[in-house]
Amino acid sequence: MTAAGPDETGRGRSPRVVDAIRDAVTGGEFAPNQRMVEAELSERYGVNRASVRDALLELASEGLVERIPNRGARVREVSLAEAVEITEVRMALEGLCAAKAAERATEEDRVALRGIAASMRDAVAAGDMFGYSDLNKRLHELVMTISGQATARTVLARLRGQNVRRQFRLAMHPGRPAVSLPEHLAIVDAVCAADPVAAEAAMRAHLRSVVDALPEVEKSHPRRFDAL
Template sequence: MQGKPVVDAIRDAIVRGEFVPNQRLVEADLSARFAASRAAVRSALLELTNEGLVERVQNRGARVRAVSLAEAVEISEVRMMLEGLCAAKAAERVTATEIGELTAIGTHMRAAVSSGDVLGYSRLNQTLHRRIREISGQETASRVLERLRAQSVRHQFKLAMHPGRPAVSLPEHLAIIEAICAHDAEAAEQAARAHLRSVIAALREVDNAEGGVRHLP
């Protein structure tokens, strides 16, 4: 395994909780686990550090960066503004072909929630947000959002696994899709912001349910 696959493998392990916050990431161990060279692992850790998933500690090497509830909320507040902008831009630019694509994603999201396919719904969620960014053509906002998404990917995965969350977020996503497909920029922006406000509320709810743990697992 070389290059990008090593990055993906380590990232997935962090997202799924196989590596916990503040856990040391030892190059030799990662090299053996993922059948990758030390150089490839070192490069992957550097990339994940740039993404905000890993941090370097002086004289101690790399470790999984812990994301506090307060930071997760701050990230979501910034995302609220930028995703609202991208949704509005997407509503202005969306083509007939892209409308068909977004509508299909919405249909698949409904099916995933109905069948209880939480992981499938989570993947569709990520696909929808990515396509809206791409359709928007707002490259600066897209770059910032991609960095924020990487930093908050653990709590996004955690929320997706939280009982009942997909049923709450489904109508929020469908509202965004409907507004974009109707070329209603204002409604699309408001729907995107409403969704992120819901995410913030859910983050706090999950934190409270777990007894106020200050770091997202």
């Protein structure tokens, strides 16, 4: 990874350090409960320890890192119960975004949505689970962008960051793409039809399906998979 570089003053938080560590945590470079050693992070990102310390404080406020008294910081592990709660909050917010997207979508937006939907069909047909997982993320992000709901998007980015490992495991779960594909297609169809009621219902139904699947996925994957 490219070093984040020191901040101009040599003191305080460098936004690039926060972003770099956040990306490493949500990208699976650091496993749940892994210690975040300031000296090691300072060397890795080429910044002073004060910048790293401030970055970890910010990430703790986002729920990605937890600080343990007299033991420093570590990557926070999200429990199954919390993962369910996060997804239930997503149901409300992403349902809102889907409704707004149906009201605001331009013809260019509809073309982009249908293009992702077609690629998702191809990925499932080819058994390309990694490709499908990436398209899944792109579809949700596009719906949020089209919605123009900046506040919801900010909150959702934080929630998805906390739950990113389970989202990946769910997308990789055998048989899951065949279940979620028609759910995603229903979202696209409703947004493209400019039907906000149907769009919200389709998004909420999809995320309810995620809630229902989480316990099964939790049982079927060993804890070491969290390191991915």
